[in-house]
Each structure stands twice: as C-alpha cells, then as structure tokens.
Amino acid sequence: MTQAVSFHSATRIAIPDASATWPVDEVLALFELPFNDLMYRAQQVHRAHFPDGDVELATLLSIKTGGCEEDCGYCPQAARYDTGVEAKKLLEIDEVLTAAREAKASGATRFCMGAAWRSPKERDMDKVEAMVRGVKEIGLETCATLGMLEEGQADRLKDAGLDYYNHNLDTAPEFYDNVISTREYQDRLDTLGRVRNAGLKVCCGGIVGMGESRQQRAGLIAQLANLNPYPESVPVNHLVQVEGTPLHGLDPLDPLEFVRTIAVARITMPQARVRLSAGRRQMGEAVQAMCFLAGANSIFYGDKLLTTGNPEAEDDRALLAKLGLKTHASTLTEAQKERCGG
Numbered sequence: 001m002t003q004a005v006s007f008h009s010a011t012r013i014a015i016p017d018a019s020a021t022w023p024v025d026e027v028l029a030l031f032e033l034p035f036n037d038l039m040y041r042a043q044q045v046h047r048a049h050f051p052d053g054d055v056e057l058a059t060l061l062s063i064k065t066g067g068c069e070e071d072c073g074y075c076p077q078a079a080r081y082d083t084g085v086e087a088k089k090l091l092e093i094d095e096v097l098t099a100a101r102e103a104k105a106s107g108a109t110r111f112c113m114g115a116a117w118r119s120p121k122e123r124d125m126d127k128v129e130a131m132v133r134g135v136k137e138i139g140l141e142t143c144a145t146l147g148m149l150e151e152g153q154a155d156r157l158k159d160a161g162l163d164y165y166n167h168n169l170d171t172a173p174e175f176y177d178n179v180i181s182t183r184e185y186q187d188r189l190d191t192l193g194r195v196r197n198a199g200l201k202v203c204c205g206g207i208v209g210m211g212e213s214r215q216q217r218a219g220l221i222a223q224l225a226n227l228n229p230y231p232e233s234v235p236v237n238h239l240v241q242v243e244g245t246p247l248h249g250l251d252p253l254d255p256l257e258f259v260r261t262i263a264v265a266r267i268t269m270p271q272a273r274v275r276l277s278a279g280r281r282q283m284g285e286a287v288q289a290m291c292f293l294a295g296a297n298s299i300f301y302g303d304k305l306l307t308t309g310n311p312e313a314e315d316d317r318a319l320l321a322k323l324g325l326k327t328h329a330s331t332l333t334e335a336q337k338e339r340c341g342g
Contacts, residue, residue, distance in 0.1 A: 022225040022268050028218040030264045035256065039294055042263035046295040049270045055320060056110065056273055056298035056328040058143070059103035063131065064090045064115035064124075070147075070182045072170075073246040074207055074239055077116040083244035090115070093130050100135045106313050108301055109328055111135050112143035112166065112203075118183070119148040129160035136161035143203055143233075148183065148191045154198035164233060165195040166203035172219030175212045179247075192227070204231040205275070208261050209239035209253035217261055225268035233298065234265055234272045238279025255287045259294050266295025273298040285319055292323060 030038065047053070066087035068077045076083035100111045113131060120128060128144065135142050144157060145166035154165065169188055170176065176185045195202055204227070206220045224230060238258050241248045258279075265274050275298035276291055283291075301316055320327065 022222050024215070024219050024222045027222045027225070027264060027268060028215055030267055031214055031218055031260055035260070038260060038263050039290075042266045042295045043293060045267050045270045046297070050297055052326070054297065054326050054328040055292070056275075057106075057108045057301040057316075058110040058112055058275070058298060059099075059106070059108040060112040060114055060300050061091075061096065061099045061103075062116070063096055063113045063128075064088070064117060066116055068116040069118050071180060072182075073179045074210060074242075075116075076242040076245055078245070081244045081246075083242050090124060090127060093127065093134060096131045097134045097138065100138050100140055103301075104138055104140055106301070107317075107327060108140065110141040110143055110164070111138075112145065112164075112300075114145045114166075115147065117147055119150065120146045120153065125153065125156060129156060132157060132160040132162045145203075148187055149194050151194065154194045154200060158198045158200050162200060164201045164203045166233075166235070167191050167195065168205050168207070168235065168237075169220065169223055170206050171210060171212055172216040172223060174219060175210075175216045178212075179210055201233070202227075202231040203233035203235065205233075205235035205237065205265075205277070207237040207239050207278070208258060209250070209279075210247055211250050214257070217257075218264070221261070221264050221268055224265070230269045231272055233275060234269055235275040235277040235298075235300075236262055236265060236296075237277040238282065240278050240282070255283065256290075258283075259287065259290045262291045262296050263294035275299060285322075288319065289323055292325060297328075 033041070066077050066085045068075065071078055071080060075081075076085045096113065103111050113128070113135070115124070115128075128146065132142050132144065141163045142161060143164035143166055144162055149165075157165065167188060169185070171179055173185050192202060192204060204224060206224070208217055208220075212220075224234060236258075238253065239247060239250070241250065262274060262276075265272070274296050276288065276296045277300050280288060280299070299316065301313055
C-alpha cells in the first residue's frame with residue numbers, strides 16, 4: 001500500500017484513508033483491542049525491532065523561555081496567558097554548553113534545545129547554530145525545536161551539525177482548531193517537509209489528554225504513521241495542565257488510555273524511538289513501567305522539561321534499574337568520542 005502523506009513543502013494535508021498504510025479505522029481498531037492483546041502485539045513488534053530493549057536518555061533545555069506569540073492552549077509559555085512564566089532572552093552559548101556537559105555526565109546521549117517563539121529570526125540563527133556546533137563537539141546528538149522554519153533555515157541547522165528537528169503535530173487534523181488558532185496544520189507539515197528536504201532526522205509526536213476522543217487520538221497516530229517516512233523519534237506527551245492556560249481544568253485522561261496510545265504508536269511506527277515526554281511526573285512508576293512494556297524506549301531525562309516538572313535523574317535511574325532496563329549507548333564512533341574527550 002502507498003503512504004497517504006509525504007514530506008514535501010508543497011504537500012497539502014491528506015487525511016489517511018483506505019489507501020494509506022495505516023487508515024484511521026485500522027488504527028482505531030488497535031486502540032479497541034483487549035488491553036492484554038494490545039500489549040502483547042506491541043511487545044512483539046518492540047522486541048523484533050529493538051532486541052536490546054534499551055532506553056534512550058534525552059535532555060531538553062529551554063534556550064528561550066516564555067513570551068511566545070502563539071496561542072497553543074496547552075502552553076504556559078504563551079504571552080497571552082497568565083501562568084507565571086517569565087519571558088526571558090535567548091541563553092548565552094556558555095550557559096547552553098554547561099548544561100550539555102552536565103547532561104552528558106548524567107548519561108544523556110541526546111541534547112535538545114527548545115525556544116519559545118513562533119519561528120527563529122535571522123538574528124537568532126547565528127547563535128543557535130553556534131549552540132548546535134558546541135553541543136556536537138561535546139559528543140552528544142543534537143536536537144532543536146524552534147517553531148516553524150523558513151526556506152533555508154533547516155539547511156543551515158543541518159550544516160551546523162544538527163541531527164534531529166522536533167516539530168510536533170500535536171493532535172489530529174480534525175481536532176487541531178480546538179487547541180491552536182495562530183498557525184494551521186499545514187504550517188506544521190510544511191516545516192517538516194523543509195526538515196526532511198534538508199536531510200535532518202524528524203522528531204514529531206503529539207499531546208494526548210486535551211479533550212480529544214479516542215478516534216481523534218487514532219487520527220493523530222495515523223497522521224504520524226503515514227508520514228513518508230514516519231518520524232525517527234515520536235514523543236508522546238500527556239497534557240500537563242497549567243493554571244492560566246485554556247486547557248486547565250479538563251478531566252484527566254485515563255492512564256490506561258495513555259498506555260494504549262504508546263502501544264499503538266509502537267505497532268504503527270515499529271522502528272521509531274517512542275518517547276515518554278511531558279506528564280511523566282504525574283504517572284507514577286507503575287504506569288511508566290506499563291509504557292515501557294508497551295514499547296516506549298526513550299525518555300526526557302532531568303528535573304525540568306521546558307517549564308514543567310520532570311522526574312529527577314536519580315529517580316529515573318532507580319526506576320530503570322528496578323525494571324532491569326539498560327540505557328541506550330551513544331551512537332558516536334570511537335574516533336568521535338576521542339575527539340570529544342569521552
């Protein structure tokens with residue numbers, strides 16, 4: 001079967017249908033399997049493609065916090081919401097490199113840099129490129145999430161040494177307008193197209209628990225799985241409700257529904273790193289353990305995820321040890337490690 005959505009900037013949104021690799025109704029059917037059957041199938045797929053069963057540790061640093069002009073209903077960094085997040089300037093390069101060294105010393109293999117703005121301005125690009133080069137020299141994989149990219153910006157990041165670019169779809173196309181009005185779904189696909197065309201790897205996922213239905217969760221997974229190719233990294237975020245944002249006060253998503261989402265992501269995107277992202281602090285160890293069983297094999301590691309809390313590194317290490325899970329080794333070559341002093 002053919003893919004329904006391909007990565008080109010001229011692509012228009014195509015809702016996966018019967019010609020897709022994963023039509024929405026087939027993804028929904030996975031969600032509706034008996035829980036044990038779904039977990040068993042996800043575990044079979046996971047073991048087939050990740051026989052080592054390792055977990056990737058990634059650290060995320062906010063290099064530009066607050067003051068964003070967008071109106072994403074889940075985000076405490078939007079300037080229009082009173083959430084107590086203070087707008088700050090872009091960090092200095094030395095601050096970023098210090099954080100990267102600390103992340104590497106704690107065991108992280110990927111370092112992600114996030115900026116709260118609609119898109120990077122020209123004056124920002126030189127600094128971000130320098131950050132990417134510096135983090136790469138430390139010996140970490142590099143990732144950035146900088147909002148929408150204009151023509152040529154992805155190429156510049158690639159030339160600086162960026163490995164991954166994160167740009168989430170957030171939710172299903174049909175639910176998108178309930179969450180965001182300042183950019184369109186197609187804007188996200190256009191940025192992903194520029195990222196792919198530049199030769200960068202894609203980190204792209206979404207947020208669940210924003211009031212969407214199960215069918216709309218299936219629509220998000222179908223949209224991701226039918227990208228051509230599907231993302232190498234798929235962060236699955238559980239909404240962290242922040243007072244002052246429009247989505248604060250929603251009924252929380254059932255934890256087992258979140259585990260189902262992880263399992264369906266694993267089945268439909270078998271070779272992707274499926275990452276437990278925002279919301280882990282609220283899950284507890286038992287739910288996280290089920291997520292790993294369902295095929296999650298990457299976590300954001302450290303005490304903060306942009307502006308919201310994240311389980312501390314020592315707690316993460318203790319949980320992984322309790323579960324007998326080993327961590328993913330760096331993909332750097334021995335020569336690269338030697339140059340980087342590690």
